[in-house]
Amino acid sequence: RRPANKRFMRLPKNLADxxxxxFQTVSRYKDRLKYWEIWNEADIDFWHGTDEEYIQLMQxxxxxxxxxxxxxLVxxxxxxYPFPTKTRTGxxxxxxxxxxxxxxxxxxxxxxxxxxxxGGxxxxxxxxxxxxxxxxQYNCAKPVWITETGAPTHLKGVTEQEQARYVPQAYALSLAAGxxxxxxxxxxxxxxxxxxNEHHFGLVRxxxxxxxxxxAYCAMTRKLEGAKAAGEVTVAPGVRALAFERAGQPITVLWSESDRLTTLVKLDRETATLTDMMGNAKPLSAAMQLARLELTPDAVYLEGARIVSAAGQVVTLEPGVTLTPGESRAATLTIRNPLDAQAQGECKLVCAEGWEASPSSVRFDLAAGAGQAASIxxxxxxxLAAGRADVxxxxxxxSQQLDGLTAGSLSLAVPIDAPPQAAAIDGAVSEWPAERxxxxxxxxxxxxRRDEADLSGRFWLAAxxxxxxxxxxxxxxxVGNFRRYDQPWVGDAVEFFLDLRPADQLGKADYAEGVFQFFFIPADERTTQPTWLLSKPRTPFSSDLALSSRRTPQGYALEVRIPWRSFGxxxxxxxxxxxxxxxLDDVDIAQATERKAQMMWAGTSRNFVDASGFARGRLALPPSASAPAEPTRVNLLPNPSFEIDLDSDDALTVKDGWREMLADWKDTTGSCLWDRSVARTGRASASIRGVTTHRTWESPPIPVSNDTA
Known part of the structure; x- marks a missing residue:
């Protein structure tokens, strides 16, 4: 029984008690209980004494x-096991x-x-x-037990699918580590x-x-109970493959650390069994002992054959091939013979819709392990189809055929041109040209998702x-999003990722400063105005961002304007x-607790932590100086000194809501709205393209009036 007095969370004054x-507890239950744990989580707030005092208690x-x-066993x-921190007691x-x-x-x-x-x-x-x-280091042979692990599925936790994935991954990694x-x-x-969170850790609701x-737990226990670790197998980058032996039979647990990935492995025999995370088994054919595996974060169990080696990529396209719409470019394709003997054959390329390859097939005659390069x-x-296309x-x-392999991917560079002259941030997209x-x-x-009517879309970018x-x-x-303020992905939303880092940092996987993730959420039956959220970076984002949305017969439309100055x-x-x-994120019911579907134009579901899959865009030249520019807006406070950023031909609008008058700013003339509480004279500082100049302004007297129109 837990004593009511928190003083029990320290070394007792009389250790003999x-x-x-x-002694009495262990003696009483020794015929039924053989395992005893001395305290719970004494390295955090469940223990208010020192580490050394706990060790004295344990001894x-x-x-x-x-x-x-x-x-x-004690x-x-x-x-x-927290990483270095401080407890609430200091x-x-x-x-x-x-x-x-x-x-x-x-x-x-x-x-x-x-x-x-x-925590994953x-x-x-x-x-x-x-x-x-x-x-x-301490020559310790004592066994390790993990007596608690899990993943809660509350609203701010993981999805039920992610919880299921964690089960075989966590158990396989732990058992493989001894x-x-x-x-x-x-x-x-x-x-x-x-x-x-504490209400939602269960395997059952x-x-x-x-x-x-x-x-997933049932399938995992059937496969790994009593299994002995046999090491980790190298298969391909981003793939975990943990080998075990059970009753003399091999079993390997495999999963992809990102999204769907196809790879080739060489087995020690031509037949095996592949069981998915939920326990559904199917035969796996390995022609010439080569097996094609389609892997996702959902773990699979390979049984009946050992992975001898990673056959790797039989066909590899050089990385980083990026083209603009309609452009042609040569790239190197490498074909490798994965067999232990001379091999002849042919490789036929299969491009995504709209893409072309010439030549579309390459013949080869290669010695064991040898490679051949071809220019395609x-x-x-x-x-502008999908921003990334697999080849x-x-x-x-x-005499053997290996179909459905992936050589690599091609990226489409998006030209970001000026917006249509008629474009207004009103949620209507009819003025945006279909060809862009x-x-x-x-x-x-x-x-x-069921079909394109369930979820699909068109986007336009301009600058x-x-x-x-x-x-x-x-x-x-x-259309609906009832989690727009805390988990906007659990609802209908447009996700927008932007990497503005310097050229030498652009495309790196890590989310450093300069990488942004936005959610733009349309209005729905509960919220009559659209909303937006900057998910990353988790810092204040000062912006007069404009957002508008409309319902359409097929779904919804929205428009966004983000001033460049917002990015500093x-x-x-x-x-x-x-x-x-x-x-695009999608749910189909108001009570949704997890995302039903997610689509990406170029990247993967890991875009939120990995920026390497983004497409490329290139900003066009700015419009001519005669193009209309929206004026800079500031609030003029009673203190007349303020600083604003202006282009030399910008209009200055000071908005305080009293009466409109003209004020002379020497080379900058603008429309000013003055409040009667504002001082009549003062000194203002204006920064024009980084050059700060000081100007003196004086307003004419404003007649006192009860007219507040």
């Missing part, structure tokens, strides 16, 4: 527990350091290393690595509060209906010297290249 409690408990039952505290907390102290100060006074892991695979793998490093036992927290979701994770001229479509290939080697549309029709990167413009015409058979130092220069991508 605690020793007596441990005392270990001695008397063994005296009560020599066959019992675990150290279930470490929360005590420094470092999981690695806490574990090291236990190994150093009490190496023989516990039987089990025990910790918990939440990255912290799990870090803890596994650090634990094994410390065991080697962990003896892994315990899932927990079987049953014990509450219904959608915002409370509150009403006891199974989540996908329950089926690719021509991009004139219409597929069907390869015949001898970016079409998003079939690149579903997450979830499922002038003042702003970036985005227009979207979206087909969607149900990252505002690009005319003619420079930028990274960009456009996406």
């Amino acid at each position: 605690f020793e007596n409690y441990v 005392a408990a270990y001695r008397v527990a063994k005296r009560a039952d020599k066959d019992c 675990s150290m505290t279930g470490l929360a 005590r420094p907390s470092d999981g690695r350091l806490f574990l090291e102290k236990c190994l150093k100060l009490a190496p023989n006074e516990f039987d089990l290393i025990n910790w918990h892991s939440y 695979l990255k912290p799990l793998e870090r803890k596994l690595q650090e634990t094994n490093e410390l065991k080697r 962990v003896e036992k892994v315990f899932w927290h927990c079987f049953h979701s014990w509450g219904q509060d959608p915002n409370y 509150y009403d006891c209906s199974p989540k996908p994770s329950f089926m 001229t690719f021509t991009a479509p004139r219409r 597929g290939c069907n390869v015949r080697i001898g 549309a970016l079409e998003l029709r079939d690149r579903v990167v997450h979830g499922e 002038d010297r003042d702003a970036l413009y985005l227009a979207a015409d979206v087909r969607d058979n149900w 130092a990252y505002a690009p220069k005319p003619g420079s290249a930028v990274g960009l991508d456009l996406g």
Whole structure:
């Protein structure tokens, strides 16, 4: 029973009382219980003493527990294993350091290393690595148990599909690293509060209906119970392949760390079985012992054959091939013989709709392991189709046929020209020319959609010297987003990704400063005005961004204007290249708790953490000086000193809502709205293209009037 007084969270004043409690408890239950954990998460706020005081408590408990039952096993505290931080009591907390102290100060006074892991695979793998490093350092052979791991599916947690994925991934990684036992927290979701994470860790829901994770857990236990780790196999970049042996039979757990990926592996036999994450099995044919695997983040189990080696890419296209619409460009295609003997054959290229390749096939005659390079001229479509197009290939080697392989991808560079003269931010997209549309029709990167009427769209991008413009015409058979303020992807939304980093940083995977992710959400039955959210970077974004949306018979349309000055130092220069991508999120019911489908024009579902998949855009030259420019707007406060950014031909509008008058700003004349509370004279500072000049202004007297029109 937990004492009401929090003083119990320290070393007791009389340690003998605690020793007596441990002795009596272990003695009483020794016929039924053989495993005892000394405290819960003593490395964080469940323990208010020092690390050394906890170790003293553990040593005392270990001695008397063994005296009560020599066959019992005593675990150290279930470490929360935080990375260096401070607890609410101010005590420094470092999981690695806490574990090291236990190994150093009490190496023989516990039987089990025990910790918990939440937050996904990255912290799990870090803890596994650090634990094994410390065991080697201190020559420790004690087993490791993970007595808590899980992933909650509350509104701000993971989706149920992501929870299901975590099950085989976490267990396979842990067992491969030598962990003896892994315990899932927990079987049953014990509450219904959608915002409370502790109510949603279960493999089954509150009403006891199974989540996908329950089926994934069942499949995982059938495959990995009693399995022994046999190392990690190198298959391809971005692929995890963990090998095990069970009852003398090989089994390999594989998944892709990003999205769908096709790779080729060489097996030690020509037949095997492939079982998906939910336990559905199918035979796998391996002609010439070569097996084609289509991998996603949903783990699969390869049984009945060992992966001898990564056959790798039989056909490889040089990376980074980018074309503008209608452009032709030569690129190098490399064909490699993956067999252990001489091989003849032919490679036929399969391009996405609108793309062309010449020649479209290449014959080869290669020695074992040898390669052959060929120059292929690719021509991009004139219409702006998907921003990234895979180059597929069907390869015949001898009498065997390997179809559906992927050589690489081609990128389409988007010309970002001036907006139409008639364009206004009103949600109507009829003035945007069809020939400039970016079409998003079939690149579903997450979830499922029924057809194009369920989810698809067209986009337009434009820019002038003042702003970036985005227009979207979206087909969607149900429009709504009731999570627009916290999780806008759990609803209908347009995602816009923009990489404004310098040329030498452009396209790098990491989300450094200069990479932006926007959500633009149309109005719906609950919210009569569209909204927008800057998801990354998580810093204030000062902007007079304009957004408008309309419902259409097929779905919705929206228009956006983002002033370049909003991006500060990252505002690009005319003619420079930028990274960009456009996406659609979709749900079909108001009560949705996870995204039904996501589409991306160029990248993947990991765009939110990986900027390497963005397409390229190039800004056109700015319009002529005679083009109309929207005036800079500022609020003139009672303090008459202020600083504004002006172009030399900009109009200055000071908006305070009282009465319109003209004021002479020497070489800048503008329309000013003065408030009667504003001082009549003063000194103003204006920054024009980075050059600051000081000007004195004086307004004529304003008659006092009750007319506030």
